[in-house]
Amino acid sequence: MMFFLLNLNDQNLYFKDRVIAQIKKEYLPLFELKDMRYVNGALTRFYRLPNSVNSVLNSQNIKSVEGLILGKITPKAIEFGLDRIIVIYFNSEVDVYKIVRDLESTGMFEYVEPWFIYKMDIVPNDPLISNQWHLPKIQAFNAWDITKADSIVVAAIDGGVAWDHPDLGGIIWNNLGEDVNGNGKTLIFNGSTWQFDPGDLNGVDNDGNGFIDDLIGWDFYGNDNNPKPDPCNATYDDHGTHVTGIMAAWTNNSVGVAGEAWNAKAMAIQTGACGYIYSAINGTYYAANKGAKITNHSYGGPSYNNSARTALLHARSMGANNYAAAGNQGVDVGSSPRYPCCYNDATICVAATNQGDQKPSWSNYGSCVDVSAPGDFVYSTAWNSSNNSFIYAAYSGTSMASPSAAGVGAMIKAANPSLSVDDIDTLLICSTDNIDALNPSYAGKLGSGRVNMFKAVRMAKFAGVSVLKVRVDDSNYNNNQRAEVGEQVKLFLTISNPRCYRNASNVSLQLINNDPNITVIDGNINVGNLNMEQTIEPADFFEVSISGSQPRFWDFKVKVNSVPQNADTIINLRLIIGFPKILVVDADTLTNFETYYTSALDSLNKVYELVRFNEPQLFRSNTREIIIWHTGNRSTNVLTSAERDSLVAWLNSGKKLFISSQYLAEDPIGSQFIQNYLGANIIQTGIQYKTIVGETGDPVGNGLKFRLVNPDGAQNANSDDNIAPNNPNSRRAFRWTGVTGSGDYGGAVVYQIPCKTVFLAGPFEAISNTQTGWNKREEFMSAVLNCFISSSDEVGLIPFGIYPYVKNSQILIKYHFKQAQNLNISLYSVNGYRIYESEIKSAQYGIHKIPIKSKGIYILKVNEKTYKLINN
Known part of the structure; x- marks a missing residue:
């Protein structure tokens, strides 16, 4: 089919030989239905315009007046006024916007608008990508353990589907209303390829929906029953095939790729070709009427289209959730709207992300966007139109992101079929992973986050106690x-x-x-x-x-x-049983960076307590010995006066402090605290080195080196500082440098030798644990804690072993084991009389106390070891 009456000079694409109009209810009787017949297999309605309309149109130029919606008009369609939408075709090119104004002047129409054309939202890329990275990214494998989607029908309103692709044929929707021979199939595999069931092709509209022999869907571009793409433009010919594969490629069939919605049924619909979508309205109407619960729209443009929005709202009323691509212009669709993405009451608008959860430069963004989804180098089914071969390829675009979100929507519906369309939209938006921190320039403009199928399915199916x-x-x-x-x-x-x-x-x-x-x-x-x-x-x-x-x-x-x-x-x-002597203070309540500190302590088998600064546990027990304090991404009010006063009181009581902060030096109160209580001067703020190396011979830094890169860290090393010792009782423990050793800037200072405070002028949480040849976070933490041992009674910090001693008429037994074990304790007088016996089960670290009344020599036996102790 050829269309030659197009305006392709700008983003507002439309046919120049037709307009669309919705007749007001009260004037519908004036528009005579003069004929209704099948045209190329689709039931079509023909109308006669009233004289008052003809008079403003110069009737001799009118070719025909037809109902926009093909096929059967349902009661629900009438409810939405789809039966009142007509298309006025002209014999030649006209001034479309003048016609629109002329028709509006009659007062007989709800609206009059051009027949807009929308571009497919694909960015062609190298097809030699063999990794469906998007599936683990959205946790599809975990979701599939909960539910499958084989009961859900999805439809790509697109440029057709290569329905005979080996990885699609088995999941193509079969219209059993046209199953004339009653074998339960309208698409069959003949041993070498997929084909229409010959026994069902009888030239009759058997299901009465207004389309003849629509065995698997319909081609609204060529107006026939074969929705396979028309070869036209190699870049776009397999657009719909790729989109359909992302949603629903045949899964677990030992062939090719896996679709997100495990074996959902894909309705085959063609509404355009050559990179353009012409008949999305009819495609959407057909899909909804035939039971599609998910429709995908990987196309768009800047033109608001009343009839398109009405078709989408009608689809929602029929139980279909609609997903639309945000577009690939790299613009803010909040200020430059794109449709159908920005029909916020009718569609879920989807922006694209890459493997790092970042927005590619080409993806649109803005307030219209509801969610983001993988859209960069997404691997799926493809079709080579030049030789009709079935292939696989990786393409990029919000065209790929939209079906990824749609696949999640299908899985939500499968997990809980009773959910309404509003419920499904809410769950999709509610279950995303927030990616604002990875896209600071687009925070709040990528929807609620990147879709997470596992979370969405869990929410749909389960309670969340x-x-x-x-x-x-x-x-x-x-x-x-x-x-x-x-x-x-x-x-x-x-x-x-x-x-x-x-x-x-x-x-x-x-x-x-x-x-x-x-x-x-x-x-x-x-x-x-x-x-x-x-x-x-x-x-x-x-x-x-x-x-x-x-x-x-x-x-x-x-x-x-x-x-x-x-x-x-x-x-x-x-x-926590008792009061640990290690306290981890989360002074950055906006992130979860505290987990990098607690996981390091866990790996070292340390007992600790995690608190916020404003929690009462902070200084409630005098058994506290060590505070680990971090400020994360807190860049203003990094240290309040109340926090400073608490830390000063803490240090003045003889306690110890490890503080990690990349913004403390830039804070007025913080900078004074550094100089007066951390033994350091600030030389320079905001340096950008990602490597920190220990000073040779330093008790903390000796032999250690770390990289502050890679996703396994917090990736927040943005403003490290250059610091230096400011008195004889402080020393430099680490220096910032380049990966090759270039650069020499103070990175950490230890104060009040041997070790009272350790200040890291950067984010500990950003240290990578996966850099080959470099040390890990827990090794940094271990070095700091070992530095504190000499003046600390913290049991968790002593080396592995048993350490008995006498103090204040008590025998105290400190113990610390790598693995828990039972302790059998016996105490004897110097004459060999047993005066105490106890068993501690599953002991790992702690202090056991035995009161003693008399001075003299005691013999202590712990398991097989014997100790001589004297109480003076």
């Missing part, structure tokens, strides 16, 4: 709200069911304990109902008795029973 907090009630003991050895405590759980998860009923919690030093008195909590967005502390509680050593972690599990099933049936929890 989680434990936010464990409150300790030890009011029968010292009432300090901390579980300690020798206490029997009640544990009250604050639980929540976050937004977008399903309402939960019959909720109960069961405690699972494997710690021999914890005795469960009551391990069941009855909750009842917990609705979405509800947070409660049930009146019921767990009750446990605690023995063994402290401080230590108690790791336990909670089993969640609910209807529907909970997303996580087992929740892992950790409770």
Whole structure:
């Protein structure tokens, strides 16, 4: 088919030989339906214009007046006024916008507009990419363990589908209303290729939808029943084939690639060719009427089209969710709208991301965008139109991002078929991974984030009961709200069911304990109902008795029973027994960078407590010895006066501090704190080196080197500082340098030798753990903690072993083991009489105390080792 009456001079593309108009209800009787017949297999309506309209159009130039919508007009279509939309065709080129104004002047139309044409949103790229990176990125494999999408019909409103592709034929939708021979198929495999079932081609509209022999869909471009693309432009001929493959390529068939919506059925629809979409309205209407629950629209332009929006709204009313590409112009579609993306009540608008979750330069962005999805070098099914060969290729564009989001939408629908179209949109938006930190220039303009299929499916199918907090009630003991050895405590759980998860009923919690030093008195909590967005502390509680050593972690599990099933049936929890001497302070509440510090401590088997600055636990126990303080991305008010005063009091009491901050030197209060309490002068701020190397011979830095790069770190090393010791009691422990050794800038200073404070003038959290030949974060942390050992009683910091000593009429036994073990302890007088015996199960680190009354010599036996101790 050839179209030659186009305006292709700018972004507003439209036919110059026709206009579209919607007749007002009260004037519909004046437009006579003079004929209705099948044209090339599609039921078409022909109208006669009233004289009042003819008079403004110069009727001799009119070719025909036809209903825009082909096929059967349903009651739902009438409800949306689709039956009142007509197309006026002219015999030759006309001034379209003059015609629009003339028709509007009659007062008989809701709207009059050009027949707009939209461009496909593809950026051609090297096809030799064999990695579907987008599937693990959106966690598709985990989602497939929960549900498949073989009950869902999807439709690409596009340039046709190579439906006989080996990786598509098995999932092409079959219109069983046209299954004349009753074999349950309208598309069959003949042993070598896929073909229409000959027994179903009878030239009759068997399902009565207004289309003859539409076995797998329809071609609205060529107006026939074969929606395979027309060879025209090699760049765009397989656009619809690629898009369809992203959504629904035949999965688990030992061939080619996998579609996101596992074996969803793909309706084959052609609405354009050569890179342009002409008949999206009819394609959308057909898809919705035939049961498609997902429609994808990988095209667009700047022209608002009332009839197109109406068709999309009609599709939503039929239970279809619509997804549209944001476009590839690299512009803000909030200020330069693009359609259908910006029909915010009708479509989900999708921007593109690359493998690093960053917006490619070409992807549009802005307030119209609802979500982002993988769209850069996406590998999928393809078709070589020059020789009709079936291939695979990687293409880029928001054309690829939109079907990726659509595939997630199909999986949401499959996980919970009862969801409404609004529910599905909400879940898609709610379940994304926020990527603003990776796209600071586009924060808030890439929708809610990059789609995550696993999270979306979990939210659709399950309740989301989680434990936010464990409150300790030890009011029968010292009432300090901390579980300690020798206490029997009640544990009250604050639980929540976050937004977008399903309402939960019959909720109960069961405690699972494997710690021999914890005795469960009551391990069941009855909750009842917990609705979405509800947070409660049930009146019921767990009750446990605690023995063994402290401080230590108690790791336990909670089993969640609910209807529907909970997303996580087992929740892992950790409770601190006693008061650890290591305190991790998260002074940057906007990020989760504290996990880089706690994971390093976990790998070193250290007991610690994580708090926010404003939490009461900060200085509540004099057993604290070490604070690890980080400020992350906090670039203003990096150190408040209240925080400074607390730290000064802490240091004046003889405690120790490790502080990591890349913006502290640029803060007025922080810079004074550095000079007065961290033993350093600020030489230069905002240096950009990503390598830090330890000073030879320094107790902290000797032999260590680190790279602040790679995604396994926080990737936030933006403003490191050059610092230097400012008095004889401080020393430089690390220097910033280039990867090859060029550059020499102070990176870390240790103050009050041997070791009272360690200041890293950069983000510890940005250190990479995956650079071959470079040290890891936990090695930095270990060096700092070892530096603090000499004047610290922190058990977790002593070397592995047993260390008994006498103090204040007590025998104290410090112990620290790499793996937990049982300790058998016996104490004898010098004459050999046993005066004390105890067993500690699963001991790893702690202090065991034995009171002694008399002075003299004692013999201590711990397992097989014997120690002689003297109480003077």
